[in-house]
Structure formats: C-alpha cells, structure tokens
Amino acid sequence: MTANARAAPDARDDTGVLDDEAVLLAGHGSRREKSNEQVRTLAADLESRLGLPVDAGFLELAKPSIPDAIAGLAATVSRISVVQLSLFAASHVKNDVPLAVQRARNEHPGVAIRNGAHLGVHPALVDLLDDRAAAVEGELGVDRETDDVAVVLCARGSSDPDANSDAHKLARLLYEGREFDRVETAFVGITEPRLEEALDAAAKHRPDAVVVLPYMLGDGVLTGRIREGAAEFDDEYPYVDAAAGDPLGTDSRLLDVLGDRWQEARTESVDMSCDTCKYKVELDGYEEDVGGARATLRALTHRESHADRDDVDEEPHAHDAPAKHVAVCTNQTCAADGAPAVLEGLRQAARDSDACDARITRSSCLGRCGDGPMVAVYPDGVWYGGVDGSDAERIVSSHLDRDRIVSDLVDQVL
Structure with missing residues (x-):
C-alpha cells in the first residue's frame, strides 16, 4: 500500500461505495476529435454504470491532460482511481501514464491516487470480437x-513483445470453443506478421471466407x-470472400472490462505482467530495455517529442522531434547540488548555438x-554525473x- 493510500480517509455511503x-x-x-469524443462517451457511460464521478483525461494531443484532469477531481474527492483505456500493456501503460500519475x-x-x-485480455472482449x-459473416452470407x-485479428503492433503476445492470446481464445476454421493474428505495423502476409497465408487453406477484425x-x-487491406485481398483472391468488421467502439462490454479494472485499482489488486515485461526482466533481443531509469527516460523523451506531432493523417506516431533529448535531474539531492544552474546553463548554451538540435527538460x-x-x-x-553549471x-x-x-x-553509458 502506498503512502497516498494510507493518507486518505475511508468514508463510505450506505451502498458501500466511497462517497468521496x-x-x-x-x-x-x-488530433481527430471524433476519437477523443469516444473516450468522453465511455467516461460518461462508465459514470452511469458505477454511480460516481468519472472524467476523461488524455496522455497527449487532447485536453485535459491526465495531470489536469486529476487536479480537477482532486479538489472534490480524496480517492481517485485511474483506469487506462489502452488495449495492451506497452510503453504508454508501463511508462507514460505511471509517470503522469506519479507527478499528480x-x-x-x-x-490517494491509484x-x-x-x-x-478479458472474456468480455472475446465475446465482443465474436459478435x-x-x-x-452475415454480410458475406456465410456461416461458420x-x-x-x-x-484474422489485426492489432496495431508494438515494440513490446508482452503487448504483441496478448494479441495472439486473444486470437487463440477466440478460436477455442468456436467453429472457425482458423484464427490468425496480424499487425498493421512495427512487428510481424503484417496483415497482407496473414491474409495470404490464410488464402492457402482455401477457406470460403476470411473475416478481418480490426x-x-x-x-x-x-x-x-485494415479495411483497405481486406478489400484489396478480396479483389486479389476471387475464390475467397473477405471483409473487415467494425472496431470496438463504445460497446457496453467495454464497460464490463473498465468496471473490473476500476475494482482492481481501488482495491490495490492490479495484476500486471511483470514476468514478461521487457523493462523488468531480460528478454532475448530486448536486453537494452531493462531498467527503471531507461524506462523513465524513454517516457520523458516520448512525452516531449509528441509536442511536435504532425497531422494525424501522417504515419501514426511519426515525430518531428529534435535529434537529442537532455534530461536534467532536479530531484531534491541534485537540486541541492546545483541542478537548476546546470539546467539553465544547458538551455542558454543551446540557445546560443547554431548547431544544437536538442530539447532540454x-x-x-x-x-x-x-x-x-x-x-x-x-x-x-550517455549519463553525465557531478555536472557543474560551468x-x-x-x-x-x-x-x-x-x-x-x-x-x-x-x-x-547505457
């Protein structure tokens, strides 16, 4: 239990729900307001489901930010549970949101902010994918x-093997106990197999139809x-009918999952996949990612680089970021040793330079x-220690x- 959790009172109303x-x-x-409205809609629906205040906050590109949203809630309550509307546990879940929460x-x-x-991976999500x-199938006129x-279940794709493995697990759970000929996993980018590759592989088994689930x-x-990929496949393979389904949207079954995640957070029973987290254990090919300090730096850099994001129609997560990011520790010990002077000295030297392409935070x-x-x-x-303003x-x-x-x-040197 955290110090914050111990500090807050335990005031409950007649239903057992915390009234604060x-x-x-x-x-x-x-940057697409329609996507942000989806989050707000789910927040409103979750508020109706739980019977207590639910606000929406955003990691980047939309307002309010997570710290600002927490500040708005903190003025009226003594306990806040942060529930993450993220499909898989990649860097945003493991690094960026926790960093924002810790600052709050x-x-x-x-x-008490949990x-x-x-x-x-949740049974309600498997049922939703089944529907x-x-x-x-109804659109194509076929019956499993x-x-x-x-x-073919197609996810975004991540540089985190833990997140990618959960996509495969969902696909397997969708397959087990149902009459599908096969259920394969594909990704839009970053990792393999890509959607086109998975569709071509499925065609070799000559199914009557291929259902693509974004x-x-x-x-x-x-x-x-994903829809374009399914349509191109349908044109290329005339002997196989293919079409893509709808995304998860604001289906009520998402509220089932979010409700469970809320209960886990408020009771401090969150179960994260630490045994397969590349920031905590050494996984083949990802050895350089191990370590909390590396994860923190990655989160800081990612947060700053998104300030210069291009339009949403560009390659997702493309950045117009500086060549380097410099992080200066201004925590209590370093601050007492002169870190503020180092920070200002670096910023002034960078401003005076014609060649420096760096963000200093x-x-x-x-x-x-x-x-x-x-x-x-x-x-x-590269980490420099004992740095002086000079x-x-x-x-x-x-x-x-x-x-x-x-x-x-x-x-x-990391």
Whole structure:
C-alpha cells in the first residue's frame, strides 16, 4: 500500500461505495476529435454504470491532460482511481501514464491516487470480437458452422513483445470453443506478421471466407488501413470472400472490462505482467530495455517529442522531434547540488548555438542520488554525473553540437 493510500480517509455511503471517490478514464488522445469524443462517451457511460464521478483525461494531443484532469477531481474527492483505456500493456501503460500519475501524486499529497491496468485480455472482449465476426459473416452470407471461415485479428503492433503476445492470446481464445476454421493474428505495423502476409497465408487453406477484425478502439487511420487491406485481398483472391468488421467502439462490454479494472485499482489488486515485461526482466533481443531509469527516460523523451506531432493523417506516431533529448535531474539531492544552474546553463548554451538540435527538460529522480547533478542525453544513453553549471557549455558544444562525448564527466553509458 502506498503512502497516498494510507493518507486518505475511508468514508463510505450506505451502498458501500466511497462517497468521496472518483475515476479518471485515461485515453491516449488524438488530433481527430471524433476519437477523443469516444473516450468522453465511455467516461460518461462508465459514470452511469458505477454511480460516481468519472472524467476523461488524455496522455497527449487532447485536453485535459491526465495531470489536469486529476487536479480537477482532486479538489472534490480524496480517492481517485485511474483506469487506462489502452488495449495492451506497452510503453504508454508501463511508462507514460505511471509517470503522469506519479507527478499528480506529488502535486496532491492528500489524495490517494491509484493507477489501474489496461483493458488487456478479458472474456468480455472475446465475446465482443465474436459478435463482430458474426456481423461480417452475415454480410458475406456465410456461416461458420457450415462454411470454412477463417479470421484474422489485426492489432496495431508494438515494440513490446508482452503487448504483441496478448494479441495472439486473444486470437487463440477466440478460436477455442468456436467453429472457425482458423484464427490468425496480424499487425498493421512495427512487428510481424503484417496483415497482407496473414491474409495470404490464410488464402492457402482455401477457406470460403476470411473475416478481418480490426482490434482497435476507434474508426481512425489504422482501422481504415485494415479495411483497405481486406478489400484489396478480396479483389486479389476471387475464390475467397473477405471483409473487415467494425472496431470496438463504445460497446457496453467495454464497460464490463473498465468496471473490473476500476475494482482492481481501488482495491490495490492490479495484476500486471511483470514476468514478461521487457523493462523488468531480460528478454532475448530486448536486453537494452531493462531498467527503471531507461524506462523513465524513454517516457520523458516520448512525452516531449509528441509536442511536435504532425497531422494525424501522417504515419501514426511519426515525430518531428529534435535529434537529442537532455534530461536534467532536479530531484531534491541534485537540486541541492546545483541542478537548476546546470539546467539553465544547458538551455542558454543551446540557445546560443547554431548547431544544437536538442530539447532540454527537467527530470525526476534518475536513481543516482549523491552522484549528481545528473544529466542524461538520449537516445545516446550517455549519463553525465557531478555536472557543474560551468560544464554546460562543454556538453552543448561538444556532445550536442558535434556528437563528441565529454569523457571526463561520464557517469555511465547505457
């Protein structure tokens, strides 16, 4: 139990529900207002379901931000449960949202703020996918009990193997106990197999129909690409009927899952996949991602780089970001050792430089207390320790301008 959880009173009404409790539904955020409205709609529906205040907050690209939304709730309640409207546990779930929540805890020490899990793998989601598949079968005029119907479940794809493995698990659960000929997993990007590859593989078994299920929350750019891929496959293989279904949308079964995630958060029984988390254990091919400090830096960098996102119609998660991100630890110990002067010195030297392409920001503790002030340069993975204000110009002119590491200041290289 956290210190925040112990600090808040346990006031309950006659129904046993905390009368000073609220929920924040944390969405990713989009430049497409339609996607943001979906989050707000689910928040309103969840409020009706739970009978307590539910607000929507966004990680990026939409307002209010998660810290701002928490601040609005913190003025009226003493307990807040954050429920994440994310399909899988990748970096946003493991790094970015927890970072935003921790900052909110620091700003509201008298409020118990608990961070809940993502949607993940849940029986209600499998049932929802089953219904989406049945709708496409009706459109194509086929029946899985009499025809050979193959399904391709297409998710976004992630650089986190834990998230990708859950997509495969959902596909297998959809297959087990049903009359589908087969259920395969595909991804729009980042990892394999891609949708086109999975569709071609399914065609080799000569099914009567292929149902493509976009495993997406909304009807956005990626869902459109999945529909286009299904249509192209349908044209290319005339002996197989194919069509794509609808995304998850605001189906009421999402509320079943969100309600469970709320209960887990408020009772501190969140079960995350720590045994397969690339930030906690060494997985083949992902050894360099292990470590809380690396995860924190990645979250800070990602948050800053999204300030320069291009239009939503561009490649998803494409960034017009600076070449380097510099994080300066301004936690209590480093601050006492002169970190604010280092931060300002770096920023001033960067402004004076014609070649520097870097964003310089504050960071919370980087886990090197006593060795600071600490300055971390990302994506190079170079950490400088014991930095003085007078060292700022050297770091900028040598490392940031010319990619020459200031060797006498190096604390560690990740």
